[in-house]
Amino acid sequence: MRADEIRQLARRSRIGRGVSVLDLCCGVAGPGRLITAESGCRYLGLDYSASTVEIARALAGDLPCRFEQAHVPPLPDGRFEVVLLLEAMLAFPDKRVLVRNVARALEPGGRFAFTLEEGRPLTPRERARMPDADTVWLIESAELTAVLREVGLTVTWQEECSASHHATAVAMLQSLRADSAEIARQIGARALAELITAHQLWSEWLGGGRVRKFALVAEKR
Incomplete structure (x- = not known):
């Protein structure tokens, strides 16, 4: 994601000073560190890779970011005002299980801010061409919207960013x-x-x- 796209997503999800933010599959947390530095939010980043978490901690320096190694789902106990999932929705074959866990982790009125690769599931021929195809699980927009609605999440904002990506x-x-x-x-x-x-x-x-x-x-x- 470009920095301006990250900033816009943070604004649209009302991330600000003191807001509790859970960043799923954060990697080395480039977006998370940017958001924390500019907003003063209370940030927790999760990633499955222990080495990646260590890199994220080192890069965060004096920023008030916390990081934990964790497999997602499940999500940690507690309620958050914002849950982030950037560039990683694609990797989850079962979107229902994921968004159900996100909904449980959000406070009433909480926001799920994420990016989505939207399209029909890969055909067998496409899966054969794509390296690591077991991490590429596309979903169409209407189906995902219905899945979100099932767990009490309503899309309040969306913007296409196909050209920049x-x-x-x-x-x-x-x-x-x-x-x-x-x-x-x-x-x-x-x-x-x-x-x-x-x-x-x-x-x-x-x-x-x-x-x-x-x-x-x-x-x-």
């Missing part, structure tokens, strides 16, 4: 190819080939409308 995918693909020799030296030729294939597919899908990218906020009734 297509541009990012294209730029990353170009960078991978330009620096292929050095990247292959560090991670191996096979891993590099998979990265290039994945970014090529995302470039095609976002550019051709096979997949659309959205930022959304859903509020707990």
